[in-house]
Structures are given as structure tokens and as C-alpha cells.
Amino acid sequence: MHLSTDPYKGVRDFYPHDQAILHYLFSTYRRVCEQFGYEEYNASLLEPTALYLAKSSQEIVSEQTYSFKDRGEREVTLRPEMTPTLARMVAAQRRELVFPLRWYSIPNVFRYEKPQRGRLREHWQLNVDLFGGDTTQADAEIITLAYSLLHAFGAKDSDFEIRVNDRKNMPNDPALLRLLDRKAKMSREDFEREATKLFPNKKELEMFLNGTYTENQELRTLITTLSTRGITNVRYTPDVVRGFDYYSGMVFEVFDTDPKNPRALFGGGRYDNLLDVFGVEKIPAVGFGAGDVTMRDFLETHNLLPAHLWPHYSPVTKIMLCAVDTLDITMNSVATLAGMLRERGIPVAVDFSGKKIGDQIRNADRRGIPYVIVIGDTEHASGKFKIKNLASGEEIEVASADAIATIVAH
Amino acid sequence: MHLSTDPYKGVRDFYPHDQAILHYLFSTYRRVCEQFGYEEYNASLLEPTALYLAKSSQEIVSEQTYSFKDRGEREVTLRPEMTPTLARMVAAQRRELVFPLRWYSIPNVFRYEKPQRGRLREHWQLNVDLFGGDTTQADAEIITLAYSLLHAFGAKDSDFEIRVNDRKNMPNDPALLRLLDRKAKMSREDFEREATKLFPNKKELEMFLNGTYTENQELRTLITTLSTRGITNVRYTPDVVRGFDYYSGMVFEVFDTDPKNPRALFGGGRYDNLLDVFGVEKIPAVGFGAGDVTMRDFLETHNLLPAHLWPHYSPVTKIMLCAVDTLDITMNSVATLAGMLRERGIPVAVDFSGKKIGDQIRNADRRGIPYVIVIGDTEHASGKFKIKNLASGEEIEVASADAIATIVAH
Numbered sequence: 001m002h003l004s005t006d007p008y009k010g011v012r013d014f015y016p017h018d019q020a021i022l023h024y025l026f027s028t029y030r031r032v033c034e035q036f037g038y039e040e041y042n043a044s045l046l047e048p049t050a051l052y053l054a055k056s057s058q059e060i061v062s063e064q065t066y067s068f069k070d071r072g073e074r075e076v077t078l079r080p081e082m083t084p085t086l087a088r089m090v091a092a093q094r095r096e097l098v099f100p101l102r103w104y105s106i107p108n109v110f111r112y113e114k115p116q117r118g119r120l121r122e123h124w125q126l127n128v129d130l131f132g133g134d135t136t137q138a139d140a141e142i143i144t145l146a147y148s149l150l151h152a153f154g155a156k157d158s159d160f161e162i163r164v165n166d167r168k169n170m171p172n173d174p175a176l177l178r179l180l181d182r183k184a185k186m187s188r189e190d191f192e193r194e195a196t197k198l199f200p201n202k203k204e205l206e207m208f209l210n211g212t213y214t215e216n217q218e219l220r221t222l223i224t225t226l227s228t229r230g231i232t233n234v235r236y237t238p239d240v241v242r243g244f245d246y247y248s249g250m251v252f253e254v255f256d257t258d259p260k261n262p263r264a265l266f267g268g269g270r271y272d273n274l275l276d277v278f279g280v281e282k283i284p285a286v287g288f289g290a291g292d293v294t295m296r297d298f299l300e301t302h303n304l305l306p307a308h309l310w311p312h313y314s315p316v317t318k319i320m321l322c323a324v325d326t327l328d329i330t331m332n333s334v335a336t337l338a339g340m341l342r343e344r345g346i347p348v349a350v351d352f353s354g355k356k357i358g359d360q361i362r363n364a365d366r367r368g369i370p371y372v373i374v375i376g377d378t379e380h381a382s383g384k385f386k387i388k389n390l391a392s393g394e395e396i397e398v399a400s401a402d403a404i405a406t407i408v409a410h
Numbered sequence: 411m412h413l414s415t416d417p418y419k420g421v422r423d424f425y426p427h428d429q430a431i432l433h434y435l436f437s438t439y440r441r442v443c444e445q446f447g448y449e450e451y452n453a454s455l456l457e458p459t460a461l462y463l464a465k466s467s468q469e470i471v472s473e474q475t476y477s478f479k480d481r482g483e484r485e486v487t488l489r490p491e492m493t494p495t496l497a498r499m500v501a502a503q504r505r506e507l508v509f510p511l512r513w514y515s516i517p518n519v520f521r522y523e524k525p526q527r528g529r530l531r532e533h534w535q536l537n538v539d540l541f542g543g544d545t546t547q548a549d550a551e552i553i554t555l556a557y558s559l560l561h562a563f564g565a566k567d568s569d570f571e572i573r574v575n576d577r578k579n580m581p582n583d584p585a586l587l588r589l590l591d592r593k594a595k596m597s598r599e600d601f602e603r604e605a606t607k608l609f610p611n612k613k614e615l616e617m618f619l620n621g622t623y624t625e626n627q628e629l630r631t632l633i634t635t636l637s638t639r640g641i642t643n644v645r646y647t648p649d650v651v652r653g654f655d656y657y658s659g660m661v662f663e664v665f666d667t668d669p670k671n672p673r674a675l676f677g678g679g680r681y682d683n684l685l686d687v688f689g690v691e692k693i694p695a696v697g698f699g700a701g702d703v704t705m706r707d708f709l710e711t712h713n714l715l716p717a718h719l720w721p722h723y724s725p726v727t728k729i730m731l732c733a734v735d736t737l738d739i740t741m742n743s744v745a746t747l748a749g750m751l752r753e754r755g756i757p758v759a760v761d762f763s764g765k766k767i768g769d770q771i772r773n774a775d776r777r778g779i780p781y782v783i784v785i786g787d788t789e790h791a792s793g794k795f796k797i798k799n800l801a802s803g804e805e806i807e808v809a810s811a812d813a814i815a816t817i818v819a820h
Contacts (some may be wrong), residue, residue, distance in 0.1 A: 002689030003464050005502035011454030013499050016513070019450045035752040037727040037759025040429045044421030044532050045455075046519075052415050068478040071522055076418055089423050098777055102649035103426070108455075110820055112481060122454050137741055139760040144745070148752070206784055225738070229745050279412030279580060317447040328635070335554070335639050342445040342558070349447025349512060352547040367508055 010121030019315040022124065024309055026106050026291055029126045032149045033104040036141070038128060040353040041103050043085045045110070049075035051084045054277040055246055066110050078110040082289065083246070083274065090131055090285075091278035099132030099283065120293060128268075129287030136218065139270060140225045140251045143285050146254055146266070147231050149290075154304040160265065163237035164222065164252045167269070169213050170241060173198075176208075184263070206222045213238040222250065246271045250286070256298055265298050266290035313368065317347045318365035318408045319387070324376030328356040333380040337373070340401035346408055365390045371408055413738045414660045420531030427723040432534065434515050435692055435702055439536045442559045443514040446551070448538060451513050453733070455520070459485035464687040465656055476520050488520040491701065492537040493684065500541055501688035509542030509693065530703060538678075539697030546628065549660045549680060550635045552696050556664055556676070556729070557641050558701075564714040570675065572649035574632065574662045577679070579623050580651060583608075586618075590651045623648040632660065656681045660696065668711055675708050676700035723778065727757045728818045729797070730774035734786030736764040743790040747783070750811035756818060775800045781818055 007013050014022060030040070037104025052061050061067060066078040079085055081106055106125045112121065128145060130138050143162060150160055170177065179194050181197065186194075192209065199205035215223075215236040226234050251269030256262060275283055299305050308314045310344045319341065323334045334350055341348045349369065351360045357374055364372050373385050387407055388395045398404050417423050424432060440450070453491065462471050471477060476488040483602065489495055492515060515537045538555060540548050553572060560570055580587060589604050596604075602619065609615035625633075625646040636644050652661045661679030666672060678698025686695055709715050718724045729751065733744045744760055751758045759779065761770045767784055774782050783795045797817055798805045808814050 003687045008456045016449035034726045034757045039725050042424035046418045161629035277413045315449050316444045347444045387513035
């Protein structure tokens with residue numbers, strides 16, 4: 001009986017092509033966050049289960065998380081989201097940290113749920129948070145950062161819409177908020193049936209269904225501020241509530257405007273009371289989380305992935321050095337040239353298989369490596385190499401690692 | 411009763427300073443691996459427990475790993491090492507992949523053990539592997555990469571030694587190999603007592619204690635090859651066996667030569683039979699794994715961390731823009747300048763607190779941000795700004811984002 005090569009149910013293997021796309025997401029996240037003065041933090045995905053019981057129900061923890069007892073009888077949970085960990089870390093060091101705090105992280109988070117499109121058991125989620133600013137300026141900065149992130153990926157204003165609301169405008173009823181949060185994914189009929197259950201009183205039901213909520217002054221100021229700064233695809237949307245109970249003010253969702261795929265890409269909001277559970281003083285906070293699955297879908301749908309990643313993938317390796325034989329003198333000569341090129345920052349792989357040169361070149365081409373250099377006696381003796389561009393077929397004779405570096409840099 | 415702010419036992423929180431050091435390790439790993447033509451892969455840390463039972467014992471799995479049953483009664487384990495996952499992925503796609511395969515990954519791995527220096531319950535481990543090359547050239551490449559990695563961190567040849575051995579030279583007795591693996595950490599007396607238990611026969615014990623193992627021809631060729639290529643701190647060391655049972659040929663350990671801290675930094679070796687458990691054809695492989703805790707210790711001990719990370723940490727943020735008041739016109743002016751600088755790739759934070767300018771500047775300085783620009787009516791009206799270098803106290807008047815970019819780039 002042989003072992004299966006399948007991964008565990010509901011999680012993904014990242015082969016180099018998928019990992020390169022993930023790395024592209026992450027490095028874009030990093031660049032944009034750092035340009036806004038945000039610093040990266042991280043933590044273990046193992047957390048005491050008590051951290052989630054405090055703000056969620058026992059039911060959610062036991063039905064939707066990976067929780068188990070460790071061998072020391074400690075209750076431990078694989079984090080389902082990063083915000084409680086962040087709150088814990090901020091609370092722990094609140095005396096030493098300088099506020100406002102601008103922090104980001106790219107953790108993996110876990111949900112025990114039925115695997116389905118965009119809802120895996122594990123995904124990677126950018127988290128961006130600003131602690132210690134309770135003004136419109138802080139809310140505007142977080143939304144500007146989310147907007148700039150999509151622009152950094154090449155999205156246009158018309159590709160997405162930022163929908164904002166304020167929890168302070170909404171009924172403080174978790175069941176009602178959860179229903180609103182699901183509204184976009186439900187039929188009108190299902191929505192009305194569920195609403196009827198929540199409002200036995202007919203008049204209140206009518207008010208709810210007709211959307212009697214209105215924009216408050218803070219939201220108007222926020223939308224005007226963003227508009228003045230050139231961010232005009234922001235719209236007040238009373239349906240936006242976000243799933244978590246801890247939001248206490250502005251909430252927002254970034255929506256894909258593609259008619260074939262109209263859905264929330266990611267979102268966030270203000271949560272001013274999350275540190276209460278640690279028994280420390282309040283620190284106002286605003287932030288968002290963005291998952292890798294929906295982000296990649298968005299980039300694919302709008303054809304925004306860079307050409308070296310999509311639809312085909314080219315590795316970062318620039319040159320394959322092909323040895324004509326496996327003699328020590330040849331191999332050492334190849335290794336010397338490889339070392340010189342690497343010192344110049346050029347990614348170089350070596351083919352030491354001893355196969356026919358034609359096969360070695362085909363192999364390099366199949367991998368998407370753009371250049372090859374064949375090395376044998378002549379090259380070793382003369383110190384001159386021919387570098388071949390596999391796309392154009394052009395060959396150029398070069399006599400130094402610097403000359404090679406110049407060619408592959410173009 | 412308030413929640414504790416402590417992390418789960420035996421794992422670490424990465425505040426920005428620690429995370430910046432981790433990021434420095436990871437980006438150096440990436441750069442070196444990619445210069446050798448290695449591509450990044452990744453996978454979930456959740457794996458079917460069966461993956462580890464195949465090559466380890468039930469005892470190891472149940473005593474030294476995090477294993478539990480999920481809600482669907484599947485046995486799942488938090489990976490204790492990456493190699494079984496890698497073998498699974500390679501076996502799954504062996505028909506599509508182009509060999510030799512050069513892959514690296516930087517996963518977190520989990521061990522359920524007593525927390526102690528350098529042996530946490532979770533750590534991050536660079537894994538570098540070459541599949542499909544069973545020659546001295548492949549072994550030499552892996553060791554050259556390990557050597558180049560330490561040089562990329564600024565280490566000198568005298569800071570470390572590469573100790574090599576060959577499993578084919580050693581008795582194929584797991585108990586004996588485990589004893590040899592622990593030898594460096596034991597007193598001579600303890601070692602002899604344990605050895606006596608394993609060799610009831612006096613003559614065999616003598617032979618074992620006197621180290622009758624000798625370098626084979628393959629190891630001699632490997633050491634000569636590396637030496638010819640300028641890597642001369644490689645030494646045949648019969649004690650080096652490595653912990654895992656799956657090694658089948660060359661094994662190596664990189665040793666810190668610091669007399670205060672003489673210990674293995676990391677290591678690896680050849681494992682040609684790991685794909686057997688999947689019932690697929692053999693693919694020879696060689697690789698190594700390097701943990702973040704020992705690597706950071708090494709860099710600290712040898713004073714190799716860059717100045718912006720050690721002993722004090724400077725964030726990547728280059729400029730703090732300080733607003734003299736909280737009027738909309740001022741805030742929008744600050745936001746406009748921030749946007750222009752960010753478009754030029756400059757990391758900029760905004761102080762919108764409305765505090766006294768002196769306090770804002772002190773705050774920027776405390777964070778280690780090198781430049782400040784104060785913005786008020788005058789600046790808004792004239793479009794001219796004064797940029798102040800907090801280290802030198804020097805102030806320069808500038809009239810464009812480009813001019814600011816030029817100053818902070820130096």
C-alpha cells in the first residue's frame with residue numbers, strides 16, 4: 001500500500017508557478033504598505049483558544065476553527081484571523097510602542113469549513129492596521145492604502161468600487177448584521193424570508209427592507225476627503241456591514257465591478273474596543289484584511305498579472321550554463337563562470353548532466369530560461385564564450401562575466 | 411478576568427524589529443537560492459499524519475509532533491520538517507516536472523518539545539533541494555550554495571567549517587547513528603557508556619570508539635572538487651551522521667568555529683530513496699535545511715547583522731510629513747505630497763495628530779525616521795518645503811517631489 005501524493009483536504013500545494021504568483025502578491029503588498037510607513041510584524045499561527053472565545057462564541061470556535069488540546073492539556077487554535085493576535089501583541093507592549101502604530105502582516109489563516117471556490121481551509125491574508133488614530137484622517141489613510149494597492153497591481157478606478165458604511169448607523173443586533181452581511185449572496189426572496197423571522201413587527205420589517213439607514217456626517221466627510229484627494233470610486237452602501245462583531249465605526253468593502261464577477265474582494269473597518277478583553281486602556285484602531293484567493297482571481301479576471309507570470313511562467317533564472325562533457329576540467333570551468341556571474345547578481349543554473357548539447361539547450365528552453373552558454377575545451381582555453389538568446393536565436397561572443405551581465409540585463 | 415497577552419507556549423511574537431531581522435534572513439536566502447537557479451515552492455503546514463508514519467516511527471509521530479484528528483476524523487499533523495512534503499509534491503508531478511529540479515522553500519515547522527535555547531516549538535527553516543542529480547557535481551553544488559549563503563551574510567571562511575561524511579561508510583544501525591549524532595553534545599564518559607550498551611562485543615566496541623571509519627573515494631573527490639573551486643574549509647568528519655534515517659549518501663554539517671559557541675548551524679545530505687513510499691520510480695536527491703534561530707544567533711555572535719537592524723532597528727520609512735494643524739486644507743496638502751513621494755517609491759508616513767510640531771519631530775526621531783518635512787499654510791501656498799535631516803540637523807529648501815526624492819536617496 002503506497003502513500004497518497006494528495007495534500008490534506010482543502011489546502012493547496014504551491015508549485016513554483018503558483019508560488020511565484022503568491023510571491024508577486026506579497027512583494028506588491030510589502031512595497032505599498034512600506035510606502036505608507038507601515039512596518040511588518042508576525043506571530044505564530046498557534047494561539048491559546050481563549051483568545052477567540054473572548055470575542056466569538058463557543059459555537060463559532062468549536063464549529064469553524066481548528067482547535068485541539070496539546071499534550072500539556074492546553075487548548076490551542078490555529079488562528080482563523082489575525083486581528084485578535086494583533087490586539088494581543090499591541091496590548092502586551094502598549095507602554096513601549098510609539099503610537100500611532102502602522103503595522104502590516106501577511107499571515108496564513110485557517111477555517112474549518114467545506115472547501116469551495118475562494119473559501120479554502122487555509123489562505124494567506126494581508127492585514128493592514130493603524131492603531132491610535134480615531135479621526136477621519138486615519139480612516140481615509142486606510143482606504144487610500146487599499147486603493148493604492150489595487151492601483152499598484154495595475155487596476156483602474158473603473159475596475160473596482162469602495163463601498164463604505166458606518167456600524168454606528170446600524171442596529172446593534174448581531175443576527176441582523178449577519179443577515180445584511182450575507183445579503184449580496186442571497187436571492188431577494190431568501191433575504192425577505194430571513195428578515196421576516198427577525199422582525200415579527202410588520203412596520204419594522206418594512207423599514208428594514210426599504211433601507212431606512214442613511215449616511216452620517218462622518219461618512220460624508222470621509223467620502224468628500226477621499227474625493228478631494230482623487231479617490232472618487234467610493235460610495236455609501238448601507239448593506240456593507242462586515243462579518244466580525246468587533247467593528248465599531250466605519251466599515252468598507254472593495255467590490256469588483258466586473259459584471260461577471262460582482263463580489264467583495266476584501267474589506268475592513270474601525271474597531272475601537274478590541275483591547276478591552278486584555279483589561280488595558282482603549283486604543284482606537286482601523287484596518288483591513290485581504291485574502292490571496294480572491295486577489296489572484298481579481299488579477300486573473302482583469303488580466304493584470306505580469307507577463308512573466310501569466311499565462312506562462314518564467315523562472316528568475318537568466319542563464320543555463322551547459323557543459324559539453326563531465327570532465328573535471330570542464331565542470332570546474334563551468335563552476336568558475338557560474339560563480340563570477342552570481343557575484344554580479346545574475347541567476348545562473350548549471351547543466352552538469354553530460355547530455356548532448358542539443359538536449360541541454362532544449363531543456364533550458366522548456367524551463368523558460370532565456371539564455372544559454374555552452375562550455376567546453378575551446379571556451380575554457382580561450383576564456384571566450386558564446387551566449388545564445390533562445391527566443392531570437394542570436395549568438396554573441398563575449399570575453400568576460402561583465403559583458404555577459406550587460407547582455408542579460410537588457 | 412482578563413485575557414493574557416502572552417503568546418502560546420514555546421512560540422514567538424515577531425514585533426517589527428524581530429520581523430525585520432527575519433525578513434533580512436529570508437530575502438538573503440531568496441537572493442542566493444535564485445542566483446543558483448533554484449525556484450521557490452510552498453505547501454500547507456497541515457499534512458496527513460500518514461506522511462510521517464511512513465518514514466518515522468509511530469513513537470516519534472505521537473511524542474514529538476503536533477498531531478490531531480480533524481472534525482472529519484482525518485489524522486492531521488503540523489509538519490515537523492519539509493522534506494516529506496517536498497517528496498510528496500515531487501512524486502505527484504514527476505511526469506510534468508523537468509529534472510534536475512532545483513527548489514527551495516522557507517516554511518515554518520513544528521516540534522512538540524520542551525522549549526529551550528534554539529529549540530522552539532515553531533521555527534522557520536530554509537530548505538534547499540536538488541532532485542535528479544546523483545553525481546558529485548550535485549553534492550558539490552548544494553555545499554557551494556550553503557557556503558555562498560554564509561558568505562552572502564558576510565561570514566568569512568574562518569567563521570565556519572563544513573564537515574562531511576558519507577552514510578554509506580557508516581553502520582546501518584539507527585541506534586548507533588543516533589548515538590553518533592548526539593556525540594558532540596555528550597561527555598566522553600556518557601558517550602562510552604552508551605556505546606558499551608550497543609556493542610556487547612569488546613573488540614567491536616574498541617573499533618567503534620577508535621573511529622575506524624574512513625573517507626571513501628567519493629568524499630575525497632567531493633572535497634577536492636570544492637577545494638579546486640576555492641572552498642577549502644571542508645573537512646571529512648566521521649562523527650557527522652545527521653538525525654534523519656532517510657539519508658543514504660553524503661551528509662554534511664556547517665559548524666560555527668567560534669570557540670564560545672562550537673555547534674552545528676545547519677546541515678543536510680543525500681537521500682535517494684525517499685520517493686519509495688509513494689510507489690514511484692527513484693529520483694536521487696540532495697539538500698539541506700537551515701533554521702532561523704541558529705542562523706540569527708550565528709549572525710549576532712559574529713556581528714554580521716547590518717547596521718540598520720542591529721543593535722538598533724530603523725524602519726524603512728524615510729520621511730515623516732508633519733501637519734501644523736488639522737484643517738482640511740492642510741491635511742489634503744500633506745496627503746498630496748505624500749502621494750507624490752510614494753509614486754516615486756519613497757516610504758512616507760504622515761503625522762496627522764495635530765500635536766505641537768516639536769512633539770511630532772521628536773516622535774519621528776524616536777521611531778528612527780531620518781527626515782521630516784513640516785507642512786502648513788506657507789508651504790501649501792508656496793509649494794516649497796523644508797526637509798530636515800534629524801541626524802545632522804541640516805535643513806534644505808526644496809520645491810518638488812523629485813528634489814526630495816534625490817535628497818533621501820543619498
